[in-house]
Amino acid sequence: MIELENVAYSYGSDALLTDMSLQLAPGAFHFLTGPSGAGKTTFLKLCYGALRPTEGRIRLFDQDLAQMGRDDVAFARRRIGVVHQDCQFLDHLPLAENIALPLTVSGQASPEQVDNLNELMSWVGLTDKYDALPPELSGGERQRAALARALILSPDVILADEPTGNVDWEMSQRLLRLLVELNKMGKTVMIATHDLMLIRAAKSLVSARNLRIANRTLQAAGVDL
Numbered sequence: 001m002i003e004l005e006n007v008a009y010s011y012g013s014d015a016l017l018t019d020m021s022l023q024l025a026p027g028a029f030h031f032l033t034g035p036s037g038a039g040k041t042t043f044l045k046l047c048y049g050a051l052r053p054t055e056g057r058i059r060l061f062d063q064d065l066a067q068m069g070r071d072d073v074a075f076a077r078r079r080i081g082v083v084h085q086d087c088q089f090l091d092h093l094p095l096a097e098n099i100a101l102p103l104t105v106s107g108q109a110s111p112e113q114v115d116n117l118n119e120l121m122s123w124v125g126l127t128d129k130y131d132a133l134p135p136e137l138s139g140g141e142r143q144r145a146a147l148a149r150a151l152i153l154s155p156d157v158i159l160a161d162e163p164t165g166n167v168d169w170e171m172s173q174r175l176l177r178l179l180v181e182l183n184k185m186g187k188t189v190m191i192a193t194h195d196l197m198l199i200r201a202a203k204s205l206v207s208a209r210n211l212r213i214a215n216r217t218l219q220a221a222g223v224d225l
């Protein structure tokens, strides 16, 4: 689905990431860990085509990113749901409209026309927050809403950047179970996290591959992470 081959990335003159190769296969479940500032968010941005590599090759759904124009990337992006680290809601819009935004922004539908909106909001346990404004939500509610928004276009791949940041352990587990459930439905999942407890808790739920960014490159993490 997403392939990286010897990818490097630099924001300035120094390379942040080097020689990274990965194949995200259909139905795979990956954790991505590494110290703060190691480049996890940057790596996810490369995976969804928001950044282009300074070296190496990226393929999104069998297309070479280097050959893809803006429209091609936008089309491929519809198959990738991204849960952003800071949620990125529009504070003046009710929650349901925020969640439906990936559909309504392109003029494809109004929130009332989005068939799966109620279903999604119920699945993440937010039916009573339909009309709430984002600043009125708790941290866990925001994270669940961010997950719902990432799913509104029924993507094949979910890339989640610290989806359990700023929530308590119980809520982390709940979010983890939602992501595992999506994986059981056949979706490819990658979660970037600092939370090693979460990765350990996932062991009993899903067969995950653990990756770590260290020394500017991607490494398979051992059982003890």
Ligand SMILES: Nc1ncnc2c1ncn2[C@@H]1O[C@H](COP(=O)(O)OP(=O)(O)OP(=O)(O)O)[C@@H](O)[C@H]1O
Pocket: 011, 016, 034, 035, 036, 037, 038, 039, 040, 041, 042, 043
């Ligand atoms: N747009 C940018 N321009 C310049 N430098 C950037 C930019 N975005 C990120 N960086 C730098 O790249 C490095 C990696 O950032 P990134 O957010 O990818 O790390 P991370 O592993 O996700 O960190 P954290 O775990 O703290 O979220 C950091 O030093 C950061 O300051």
